[in-house]
Amino acid sequence: MxxxxxxxxxxxxxxxxxxxxxxxxxxxxxxxxxxxxxxxxxxxxxxxxxxxxxxxxxxxxxxxxxxxxxxxxxxxxxxxxxxxxxxxxxxxxxxxxxxxxxxxxxQQDSATAIPSRLSNHIHYIAFLVNAQLFLGDVDGARESFARYSASMLNKVRVQQTSARVLGVANLHNEILALEDNLAAAKAQRTQTIIIIVFVILSLVVLAYLFVGKRYLKKLATDKLTGLHNEQSVLTLIKKVKPPLNHKVNALAVFDVNNFTEMNTQFGYMTGDEALKSVAKCLTKVTRDQDIVGRIGADQFIVCLKNIEEQTANDLFERILDALTNVVFNDVTGSSINVRSSMSIYSSDGDFADLDEVLADIRDVVKKGVNK
Structure with a gap:
């Protein structure tokens, strides 16, 4: 056996x-x-x-x-x-x-850790990358992924070496038996090595893109709502190009006004459910080309690109109406309404000054005034 x-x-x-x-x-x-x-x-x-x-x-x-x-x-x-x-x-x-x-x-203690003969296995290192990303250990995941890449590249070098050794041995036999076919044998050997290298490198690239894409998406996503997080959504909005044909770029900041009240009265889990309900509503009522994200504990942002200003205002009003109808049940089964307010800003240019715009909007919100 x-x-x-x-x-x-x-x-x-x-x-x-x-x-x-x-x-x-x-x-x-x-x-x-x-x-x-x-x-x-x-x-x-x-x-x-x-x-x-x-x-x-x-x-x-x-x-x-x-x-x-x-x-x-x-x-x-x-x-x-x-x-x-x-x-x-x-x-x-x-x-x-x-x-x-x-x-x-x-794994931090040598007495209980996986032994080195197992810990250097590419499948184990791949597991470490996913585990560290799951736990939010970005630096650890980056180090493990570097180990994974190095291990894969080493496998490429080993297989290249093996292929060359095999090719040389076959070539030597062919020289002894069929000297007149030497050129064809060399060409075939070179082509085989190129194909093997190409396939292996393709696998390495695919593995890198798979893990790397998941890693980047995780960094850009708000863990609670699944929307873009603050850094990601603001970066996307700052990259929006100036509008054309007398249109505007417009954004609205939506505040969950009773978020603190819900946390205090019902607990943070109810507050989290409220935010998830708002995020679900925003995803449902916005379009694929709109940029939607969470930019604070109880704030969300929606950006509409290259749109008529009146159309943008109408869309924002419909979004606010939809948020006004957001109702969910708390842990006791009681229905709770989410109360939201909206602040709108339009520009006939880009959003290079987005940080200043948001600072002004938040200042206005603190004073209890909605634009």
Whole structure:
């Protein structure tokens, strides 16, 4: 059964999940005859690894539970650490913050951390990137992603070296046998290396774009409402170009007037529900080309680009009417109305002075005057 584990590892490492599953099933049949704690641990390790790679977390959950039973009957530190890793990956899928934090905290102590022979695995490093992003550890995620990129580039270099060694050996045999085909053999070897390098580099770029895009989106998103956060939305508005054909760029700042009151009377969870209800309403009543974001504890902003001024004012009024009708239930089931107010600003140019505009609007709001 030990050779089967090696074959499964080879298939899984090369991405051949179909053959890996066939070998896992063969391992299961063999385990029925042997049925020892060690072979059962091998079998459920193979299944857990397979389901983790294909991201089938419900099957992973079941396999980990069975594997844990047999792990308690043997002494195998590496398998214990692998079980901890896959269990943490399941916690990350379940968005169990406390569980993920506990695992990441354990990695800070050499006595409880994943050993280096496992911690340098690209799948483990990729898990660290996602876990650190989930926990809001941007610096840690950046460092882990640098490790991931370095590891992938090292794999590229190793595979390039292997390809060159193989190509030289084949070329030498061809020279001895068919000297007249030397030029064609060299061209074929070069083409093969270029294709291999291109494919591997493409995979590295795709991996970078996938993780990088998720990372940038997470940085630009308000965690509570899912809208653009303050830094992101203000950056987008400042990039808006001046309007054409006597039109304007317009923005409105919406304040949730009873946010503090709700927090005081019903608790912060009710306040959060109010903000999420407002965000949902804004998303529903605005257009795809409009810029919408949260710019303060209880403030939201909507920017309309290159639009007739009267049309913009009408749209803002409809948005305010929609917000006036926002009603949600608190934890006791009671209905609560969200009270909102609006401040509008229009410009026949760009919003390069946006910071000053917002400062003026907020000053006016503090004085209880709405434009």
């Amino acid at each position: 030990a050779p089967l584990i090696s074959v499964i590892t080879a298939y899984s490492g090369s991405g051949d999940n179909e053959n890996a599953l066939l070998m896992i099933e063969e391992l299961g049949r063999g385990n029925l005859k042997v049925n020892t704690p060690l072979t059962n641990s091998w079998y459920h390790y193979a299944r857990s690894r397979y389901f983790y790679r294909i991201e089938d977390y419900e099957e992973l959950r079941q396999s980990l539970a069975k594997w844990k039973i047999f792990l308690a009957q043997i002494s195998n530190e590496q398998m214990n650490k692998l079980h901890e890793w896959y269990s943490a990956a399941l916690c990350l899928h379940d968005k169990n913050k406390a569980c993920v934090e506990a695992f990441m905290y354990a």
